Amino acid sequence: MLEFKKGVDILSAVGGIDSIEEARRLFKNKLDNEHLARLSRITHEEVLLKIANAIALCQPDTIMVLTGSDADKDFIRKYSIEKGEETPLAIPGHTYHFDLPEDQGRLLSQTLYIVNEDEHISSMAQKELRSVSHAYIEKHMTGIMKGKVMFVGFYSRGPVGAQASIPAIEISSSTYVLHSAELLYRNCYADFDAEVDRRGEFFTNVHSEGPNRPEDIPNCRIYMDRSWQTTYSMFCTYAGNTLLMKKGNHRLASDTAIYKHKGRELSEHMFITGMTGPGGRKTYFAGAAPSGCGKTTTAMVGSDFVGDDLAQLWIADDGTLRAINPEIGIFGILEDVNREGDPHLMKCLREPGAEVIFSNVLIDENKKPRWVGDGEPVPERGINFQGEWTPAMTDVPMSHPNSRCTLLSEAIANHNKAVNADPAGAPIAVVTYSGRDSDTMPPIWVAKTMDDGVVIGASIVSKATATEIGASGIRRQPWANAPFIPGQLGDYLDAQFKFFNNPNLQKKPVIAGLNYFLTRENRGENRTGLLGEKKDVHVWLGWLELYAHGDVQALEIPIGMIPKYEDLKKIFKQKHNKDYSEDLYTKQFSLYIDNVLMLIDLEIAAWKKEEGVSQTIFTIYETQKAELEALKAAKGPIVRPQDL
Ligand code: SPV
Ligand code: MN
Secondary structure, eight states: OOOTTOSOOHHHHHHOOOSHHHHHHHHHHHSOHHHHHHHTTOOOHHHHHHHHHHHHHHOOSEEEEEOOOHHHHHHHHHHHHHHTSSEEOSSTTEEEEOOOTTOSSEEGGGEEEEEOTTOOOOTTSOEEEHHHHHHHHHHHHTTTTTTSEEEEEEEEESSTTOTTOEEEEEEESOHHHHHHHHHHSEEOGGGHHHHHHHHSOOEEEEEEOTTOOGGGGGGOEEEEETTTTEEEEESOOOHHHHOTTTHHHHHHHHHIIIIISTTTEEEESEEEEEEEOGGGOEEEEEEEOOTTSSHHHHHHHSSEEEESSOEEEEEOTTSOEEEEOSOSEEEEEOTTOOTTTOHHHHHHHHSTTSOEEEESOEEOTTSOEEOTTSSSOOOSOEEETTEEEOTTOTTSOSSOTTOEEEEEGGGSTTBOHHHHHOTTOEEEEEEEEEOBOSSSSOSEEEOSSHHHHHHHHHTOEEEOOTTEETOOSEEEOGGGTGGGOOSOHHHHHHHHHHHHHOTTOOSOOEEEEEOOOOBSGGGTOSSOSBSSOGGGHHHHHHHHHHHHTTOSOEEEETTEEEEOHHHHHHHHHHHHOOOOOHHHHHHHHSEEHHHHHHHHHHHHHHHHTSSSOOHHHHHHHHHHHHHHHHHHHHHOSEEOGGGO
16 A cells, blocks of 8 residues: 655655745756746645755756746757757758667566555565665756756646646656656646646656766666655666656656545546547547557557547546546657658658657768658668667667657647547547557457457566567567556456446446467468568558447357457448458467467466456466366367357
8 A cells, every 4th residue: 555645755855845835945046037037937835845845855957947938948959959969951840869879769677566564565566665765866956057057947737727627746857857747748837737736736857967977877876756756867868767848757657546545546558539430420538558669559540539548547436547647748659660651640740830859860971860660761870879870780670679759739730629628528438558569469359348448458468679678578468458457466456447337437448458469370371470560550450440339240259259250341441442351360269279279278377376356367377267168178278269
């Protein structure tokens, strides 16, 4: 169980400022008149104390408050170039930023939860005792901003006024971090006080890159203090390690959902997107996928793209499931983004109009950003995050597999800005979970009950990707949210069961598993590669849209409901003008019973090791196992959908 405001508040202990009078004196000493006037608009004492202690700890030369005005946005954009954190590219408004070679993804072993004695956390996360972190922060962050400017921004993680929106302060000495913050989050300077009162909580994030040298990376830490809803990050710049309003606060938002609003809210690693169905109806999806598994591409397949990474969900008074996107921009993976697969995004990346920060790409001689899989001829030379590059350097990729683009979602042609701005959120009719699974699950399977749906989320597995440094192999990825779940997985599971079975949730969503990583070699072909195409996801979502409205029927198998061939054939023709063969359908939807049984056994073993796990999950696994064994006895280990 997590207790809030328990133990020493490290920021106030290391800053040493504990009265509002002292805080105000410090502001008067350190801020110029203009920025003092800006800060005077914020009156919440707890908020002011956090900022004062961050100043006292980091000791910047100058402090600037960003109000989110056009002039301030322009200022941070230009200052980032002046400072050299970003460099302009050929297209106006486009810049690039390089992180250190050692800092190209989330640094798993240096990402830690600060805990009190006896505090249990997720078995998939790492913790450090409060006293140890306290000493570390004091040692490494004291004076870390000497000679630097500290930027302070006030943001809302979601539309102002939405039930599940949470205000957050972002403090950093990096212009790249604040420029990214302005593209990804809603600056809510004017509403911040009111939002803190409404929500009754806020997050604080303190970061400094320090000297930004490779030799400091081993000392880098990414700390989440769960009890004091505060994050600390030092000696790094990769946004996933520094812009802690993103994943740092997503982790804290998970705690809020699970320990303050159990059964009423969820905080998920999900895209939000709308699909247009027959008669122009809009059906909204929230879908989870592990990092680096095509979540952004899937989100943009919708006619009404809302968000690509995070979702705050709640049950509204009208009995519907609602979701808001805490973000207004995307921090998307570039590898394999090209005109064919991602036309809307590619337009923003290759034509003037949008403001874009490219990170860890290759810059060619014409100041054009290039990445692996961009669909254009490989350049003869260029500069990447490791220095000069030529195609002869076969062991160094042109761009890092976790190279990214940061831009406002509204630049994307199919983004629905109104829905992303609506405090009522998007009404979610379909929830999906997916992983990177090459040999077990079919492209779509729909849960028969809410409990079965929760178990689909709990059972996601995935191959490691470039987004995390030091990860390898096939790993469990419960809810595709595991890297961001601080608390015990048994607590999280319980909250999921309570949420989806909450009687107030009258309009139950369709919950489905998705898998578009099945390979040919694992389905009996003697060639390698994906079965089907990346863009087929359009069809899978299209089928789910129809299913959610009762417009198509499904076949029942032990693990859920799967589409019928005739329906998919029709949708493939409509959406892609493609002839979907019955042979491909059979390969994709045949049930490979032994693989599924192995997966279930792996999950049972893993969940048995957790504390406080609801019996429901084991009952569901055992029921599925018994039905799978019976089916295997009757029809063999591989069952074609036609034989059901
Ligand atoms: C992810 O890796 O899931 C991302 C980027 O969305 S990061 O901010 O690094 O988490
Ligand atoms: Mn993510």
